[in-house]
Amino acid sequence: MTEDAPRRRPRWPWWTAPAVVLVLLACGLPVALLAGAADRDTDRPAAAHPAAGRAAPSDPVTPAGQADPAGRAALVGRQLAGQLDRQAAALLRGDRTGFLAIADRSVRSDLARRYSALRALRVTVWRAESEGPPVAVGGQPGRWRQPVTFRYCLVVPDCRPDPVRVQTRWRESGDTLVLAAVEESRAGRTGPRPWEVSELVTAVGPRTVVATTPAYRGRLPELLTAAEASAQVADRYAVAGPPPDRYRVFYAGRAEWTRWYGGGRPRWTAGYAVTVGDGRHEVVLNAAALTTGGPGELLRHELTHAASLPGGGYSGGRTWWLVEGLAEYAAADHTPVDRYEGLDEVHRFVTGGWDGRLAGLAPADDAPADRAGAAYGIGYLAVRHLVDRYGEQRMLDFFRAVLPGGRTVEEASVQVFGEPWQPLHDECVDYVRTRT
Structure with missing residues (x-):
């Protein structure tokens, strides 16, 4: 997650x-x-290759090999991968008709919006990777479900492609496999992405x-x-x-x-x-x-x-103050401390009974806006004190040791600053109180 x-x-x-x-x-x-959102005529190099993985259950299904004789699922899987490859190539070369051609008429409006959004975002890589063999939908002959991971780049042609996993549904139409539905990605807080649902x-x-x-x-x-x-x-x-x-x-x-x-x-x-x-x-x-x-x-x-x-x-958690403090420090962009816009909120919070613990600063989701603003302000002032004392580069080394280095602030303090954390923590808190 x-x-x-x-x-x-x-x-x-x-x-x-x-x-x-x-x-x-x-x-x-x-x-x-x-x-x-209108299409461009610029051609893009095709990059579509099927891969293997797994299916996620949601509907009654018929496992391949039971009501799916003679490797029917494997055949459907090859057809499905070919359709996705053709669609990917059409997207990258700016062929809207080709992109929609593999789909049922009932889903073409949704796919047309996705196509236009991706072209507007300058999609440069688009690969569709099937996760495992397709699974027959129980009680619906000729209907299949297939999880697919799309990997894509925007603007930059040689990026490390970002993945998005979706569920797709297909139906057999004679000798052709037709895309019947593409669901929105819903993996935690990473979906749906804007290009999936919006023009x-x-x-x-x-x-x-x-x-x-x-x-x-x-x-x-x-x-x-x-x-x-x-x-x-x-x-x-x-x-x-x-x-x-x-x-x-x-x-x-x-x-x-x-x-x-x-x-x-x-x-x-x-x-x-x-x-x-x-x-x-x-x-x-x-x-x-x-x-x-x-x-x-x-x-x-x-x-x-x-x-x-x-x-x-x-x-989040105990290092929330450091993550948000660095972002606030960057947002302030070296302006004087007394011009920081959240000082009044910090003052009210500090004088209202703050316990002086940086590790407990993160505001709750339902916190009042001024409580949240005060927490961001304290994080900023704590990071600013570390910069004033040790310089920006050593502060960044400290940040790197904690995130993404995985060390505790206590370990990182000794490693980077050569001093135990608790006295530095108390200095940061004193700095917050004196600046507000």
Whole structure:
């Protein structure tokens, strides 16, 4: 199961008149390539190869070899893999008709939306890997179920493909196998992904790709400009390896916020970074929260998560203050401490009876927004103190030792700082109290 790193709600107005966008573009800020959900004619190299795995039960089934004589499942499996390979090749070469050709008419509308969204996101690799042999659906002759893992790259042709696992259903039609359904991915909080369920429009820059629904198309230029600037900051905090090949940012309206990646985030969340593959995180911004806050600070925070978090995700707990403190430190981008926007929230929380324990800072999902804001602020101040005392590089070495190094903060403190953690912890707490 993957975990995400939510961000508290920001507070300053930012969407301004359309003239601002024109000024930004006229000043030579990052050039955006705006792409709607409409198809492109650009050809892509096909990359489709079946693989083996397992099926997940949900319906009554007939195991192969019982009511499936003479290896019928194996034959169906080969036909099914061939259909998926043909569909993958069609997607990559920009052939919408070919992509839909393997499917029943009842599902073509859904598949057409997926096709357009993936093309808008500049899909460069798409492989379909069947998980084990297909399974006959009991009581429905000629009907089959097949779990499939799709592996894909966006924009970058040589990335490590991200996996998404879905259930597919098929029916026999004469000598042809027809795709009858493609379900949404629902593995923990990694699905459904935006391109599975929404029409998307995109803007692509040298370091980022930003996507949203057509209703917010007009916000793409400013979002891309802010994302590109934030990526330059976030790249400095890639502690476990090189920065992401492209930061992926999805801007969610009200309906999308409750549906993309499972929804269900705390009410105080303005954005989050979610693990979608081996080492990759995608970022989601809450459009409703950003009506009262600027995108730059939030994007610096979330892209820093995407750059710094372990590939397998992050489960919170005792090091929450360090993870969020680093992201807040990056979001502040070296501005003076007394200009940090959350100091008032920190002051009220600290003087209201805080127990002085960094390990217990993580706010509950139902916490008030000011309680969540105070927790983020304390994390920021603690990390800032470590930077002031030891320098940014040693603070990053400490972060690396804990996440993704797997050491306790006590072990990492001795290893990196040469000092036991408890006195440093107390120094951080004293710093928090004196700065507020």
